[in-house]
Amino acid sequence: MNPSAYTRNARYNLALSFTAQGHDIELPVILLRGANPGRTLVVTAGVHGDEYEGVRAILELTAELDPAAMSGDLLCIPVCNPPAFWNVSRSSPLDDGNLARVFPGNPEGSPTEAIAWHIDQHILAHADFYIDLHSAGVRCLMPTMVGYESGDARAEAAAGIFGAPVIWAHDTIARGRTVSAARARGIPWLYTEARGAGRIHPDDLAVYRNGVHRLLQHLSILPGAPPQSIPEHYLYGDGNIDDSITTSRKGFLIPEVDLLDTVTKGQTLGTLRGLHGEILETFTAPRNGVVALIHICPLINSGDPLFLVTGIREQ
Ligand SMILES: [Zn+2]
Known part of the structure; x- marks a missing residue:
């Protein structure tokens, strides 16, 4: 998939379709091609199938934004792991795979590994900046936060304007995450967490929507300067839920x-x-x-x- 092949100043509903070990997989892709050239922001959600805030933020934002006002592109996957999403589960029911631990994936591997490979090759490859919208899922509770890798000044600056009440700087990043794949490509990235618990808290939805909008301004894809926000908590340390x-x-x-x-x-x-x-x-x-x-x-x-x-x- 190559966004530059699509005519500017339009919105496209696309799909990444492939077969992995006998399973037909289709990932929904939404592309907003700005009227003018500029950078590309890639936004993903639903890497874990039981996290809904980011899905809704993408669906609402992409419906409202006007490509005529954009310089650059917004490339989104609202649900990265459809088998897990339709199963209300963090991991895939097809292979028990955790999509946030298998990047950069394998086209000949399990369905979850194949999904990772297609996202990395066809979507992340086009990013100038990447944000992955997670949340705590149906069973856990986490603060509404934006996370980045300590030492990446580009990501730290973006975290500072995102507007989440909590910023979390990480000294280590688990292997196999979407953001690890972005990092391997030299693409600056952020990720988010929120309260989760199987619902969408309106405050969290607002943080995600406003945050992505501010990020588009920060990257000059949308006009205007985002305000600097002051977090209530600034955390530091490992954020691997597996630990x-x-x-x-x-x-x-x-x-x-x-x-x-x-x-x-x-x-x-x-x-x-x-x-x-x-x-x-x-x-x-x-x-x-x-x-x-x-x-x-x-x-x-x-x-x-x-x-x-x-x-x-x-x-
Ligand atoms: Zn997650």
Whole structure:
């Protein structure tokens, strides 16, 4: 797929279609070709199938924006993992694949690996800047935030105008993410998280919509200068949900902290209870920091991410 092959000053509903190990996959693609030349912003959502804020932000923004006012392109995939999306699940029911761990993918691999390859080759390859809209999914709670890799000044500047109440600078980035693939291509990137829990909070939708609009201004694709925003929290540290505190048991979780609470090392975060109320396990903070994820669905299975504690950026 080559956006430059499409006539300027128009909106296009496109699709990336392919077959992976016998499964027919079709990714929805929306292209807004600006009237004038300029940069290309790539926006994706639905990398995890149970995260909806970014999907709606893309559907609404692309319907409202006028290509005649744009200098450059907006290239979007509102749902990157349709099998997971239609299954209301983080991972794909076809191969149990987590699309955020298999980039840059493999065209001959599993359906999830093939999706990653097609997104990397056909969509990310055209980006001057990339943003991947995630959220906490149906079972977890995360702050409404924009994240970037510490040390990338282009991404840090963009995070500063996005307008999320929380900015999270990461010192390490997990392999296989969409943003790892962008990084390998030298493309500056951001990603977002929000409250999730299977709904779309109107405040989160507004942050995502306004944030992408501001990013288009920041990249001079839309006219006007976005305002600098001052976050309520500036976090620093690893953000890999796979490294969250977890358990090998199943049970009922009773948290004793709230999202964004400041905690000290050894402080109790919550307890896992059996169905007579007995304490099966007590979870404590592994470090001084801030609570950045809570498993808000009380039903816990072995391996679920329960809590994530990260640091605060030194000002
Ligand atoms: Zn996600």
